[in-house]
Amino acid sequence: MAKKLAGQFNKEKIKPFVPLAVALVLIILFLYFVFLPNNKKLQKLATKVASKKQLFTQVERTSQDINLLNENIANLEKEVSQLEERLPEQIEASLLIDTLKDITQESKLQFVSIEPKNTKKYEQVDQKQVYLELPITVRLKCGFNELMDFVKKIESSKRLMKISDLKIRANPQDVWGHDVEVTISTFSALKE
Numbered sequence: 001m002a003k004k005l006a007g008q009f010n011k012e013k014i015k016p017f018v019p020l021a022v023a024l025v026l027i028i029l030f031l032y033f034v035f036l037p038n039n040k041k042l043q044k045l046a047t048k049v050a051s052k053k054q055l056f057t058q059v060e061r062t063s064q065d066i067n068l069l070n071e072n073i074a075n076l077e078k079e080v081s082q083l084e085e086r087l088p089e090q091i092e093a094s095l096l097i098d099t100l101k102d103i104t105q106e107s108k109l110q111f112v113s114i115e116p117k118n119t120k121k122y123e124q125v126d127q128k129q130v131y132l133e134l135p136i137t138v139r140l141k142c143g144f145n146e147l148m149d150f151v152k153k154i155e156s157s158k159r160l161m162k163i164s165d166l167k168i169r170a171n172p173q174d175v176w177g178h179d180v181e182v183t184i185s186t187f188s189a190l191k192e
Contacts, residue, residue: 083160100138100184108146112139117183135164135185143176144168154184161186 100114117135124131142150147168154161165183 107149108142109150110141112141112179114138130190132188132190133185134188135183137165137181137183140180140182141171141174141177142180144178147178147180151182159186 115137117137120133120135122131122133123129140147140150151163151166154163162185163182164185165181167181169179171177171179
């Protein structure tokens with residue numbers, strides 16, 4: 001009888017917890033068979049979405065870079081066109097010397113010598129264009145301010161010219177004057 005009482009006593013104590021245990025088992029089964037697989041799918045989808053967003057951002061940046069490069073190309077083409085307008089179609093050393101005379105007409109520059117250098121030839125095969133560079137070395141006596149004015153006039157000349165070499169030495173006979181050697185190049189286009 002004691003066994004019967006003990007079995008009933010345990011059953012009666014356990015009875016209120018049976019629905020709770022069943023609910024707990026059902027929750028565990030739900031989590032294991034429904035929630036966890038769906039959660040893994042959601043995580044995979046979230047990873048794919050993040051990856052696609054990153055790819056979209058990269059494509060968007062690339063598109064902006066392409067637009068910027070196209071703008072730069074257009075600006076460079078415009079600049080090339082403007083520079084080509086400044087190129088004479090034939091090369092004459094006298095044109096460069098005349099230009100230098102015009103530039104220095106009102107300055108206090110004193111020409112010592114003008115020495116032509118070897119002409120350089122540049123070919124653009126794709127455009128069937130040949131450009132010539134005619135460099136000359138000019139030796140001057142002048143002050144620093146006059147030299148800066150001369151350089152500024154060369155750089156802003158109507159003819160396409162560049163300064164490729166500039167040497168300044170002190171002149172012991174003239175405290176404010178300098179011995180200057182400058183290599184100036186002018187360019188021209190040749191039609192073939």
